[in-house]
Structure formats: C-alpha cells, structure tokens
Amino acid sequence: MISKSTAHPLVVFSIKVYSMLLVAYPTRFRQEYGSQLVQVFEDCCLKAVRHGGTNDIIRLWVVTFLDFFQSVISEHAQKEIEMKKEMKPEDIQRAGSALIAGGVMCLISMALLATKISGLWAVSFLLMVYISMPLLVVGLLGLRKRYGEKVGWFGRNILLLGAILGPLTSLIVLLGNFLWGWMWLLGHAVLLACLALFGFVALYTKPLPRWNIVPFIAGIWYPIMFWFSSITQNALDWELPPIGVNVAILFGVQGIALAALGYILKSDVPEVTAAPA
Secondary structure, rough: OOOOOOHHHHHHHHHHHHHHHHHHOOOOHHHHHHHHHHOOOOOOHHHHHHHHOOOHHHHHHHHHHHHHHHHHHHHHHHHHHOOOOOOHHHHHHHHHHHHHHHHHOOOOOOOOHOOHHHHHHHHHHHHHHHHHHHHHHHHHHHHHHHHHHHHHHHHHHHHHHHHHHHHHHHHHHHHOOOOOOOHHHHHHHHHHHHHHHHHHHHHHOOOOOOOOOOOHHHHHHHHHHHHHHHHHOOOOOOOOOOOOOHHHHHHHHHHHHHHHHHHHHOOOOOHHOOOOO
16 A cells, blocks of 8 residues: 655656556465555655656666566466376366467457448457456466476566566556557567567477467467557657558467467366366
C-alpha cells in the first residue's frame, strides 16, 4: 500500500508497477512476502528521488528488474520441485484449450481492425487486452509445464518471461494511458516474441510429438508486423494504420498456428498421470 508521504508522481507510478510485478511470483510467496517487498521498494524509491531524482529512480529500476526476474525464476523453480513435477491431464488440456481460444480471439481482433470501421476499434481492443491476453498466458504456462524439461533452461524460462512481460506490458500501457497507434498491441508483441524464441529452441530440441515448427510460426509474425508498423509511423504522431490484405493473411496464419499449437498441447496428455491411480 502506498503511504501518504509518497508524493512524487514517479514514485507513485513506480510502486504501482512494482505491485503489479509481484503477480509473477507464486501465490504462497506473494502472500507471505508481498507487503514487505512493496514497503522496501517504496523506501528505496523515496531515497532515490531525494538523492538523485529521476536518474536515481531509473538506476533503481535497472537493478530491480535484474533481481526481480532472477528471483521469480528461482521461486517458480522451487515451486516445481516442491510439486514433484506433477502434471494433471486436465491442466494440460485446459491450457491447450486456452491457447486455441486465445489465438482465435487474437485473429478476430485483427479481422475487426482490417474492416477499417472505426466503431470496431474498441471491440478489438477489449478482445485483445482483456480476453486474448489472459488465455495466451495460460497457454504459455501450459507449454512450459508440459515441455519445460525437454527444451532446457532457456526454452523453459523464456515462456515464463513471456507470460510475465506480456500482461505486464499491457498493464503499463493502460496505466500510463499510452493507447495511441499500435501501443496497446505491444503486450501481445512481447508475449509472442517469447513464444517465437521458444519455437526456435524447439526446432532443435523437438519437444512436441509432431510439428515442432508450429511454435515458431505461431509466435513470429505478430512481433514482426508490430515492429514494421511501428517504424513506419511518426513516433510523435502515431495513428492506427489500416491493416492491409497481406498483413491480415499473415495474422491469419499466426492465428491458425496458435490454434494448431493448442491442439497439440491439448492432445499430448502426460502418460505418467493419464491412467487413474
């Protein structure tokens, strides 16, 4: 909770963002240590803004981010050890269904933008940020749970990073009211870029029972289109450009690939836990 003595706007914003970051920790850890972590971070922010202003706040965030991601990965790894790597078939199937639904919602959202009807912008925004994003996060965590041991440390944790940074980026965009142009689509670009990196690793480790190229195809197009559309806009005066037929086709390919990846995950039930005890 932010204290009344915290008056500097940058400190208030930093504490809000940091509080949202804590969602990335396992529930038990967050409940036990969350309030203490926020209080320590608030104290550090106040000291930083008093001593060096904005520059010291930026330095504090650099150190905090490095420590945060290392800590989150460590806590999740510990949680997995405590759970003894148990995987329930229904959890994997649920994650596969979420991945399918998230890809479909993303595809519908892009199709609405492609119609160039201004009134559908809000519908597209709601579908992407509030429906597609949570579904894709569940899907990525399911991929990590099912194939994490097969793809190695990088492949496993890049999925966790995507599941954290994707919604966090969307939250920061919403909190900062950065909704012009393509910025509200940035969260999906981050999440799917991490999926593409997982897919690149999967091409070599081959963790899926078939179609190991699908994760890469499912993740790569959206970040490329976001990057290309971003650099072709005036950074000081972004307007949402119309989506052309070629771009719409690429998004269609990505939506189909996400659905295919979800189908693979949903049907690949862990053999160890598939049979009743």
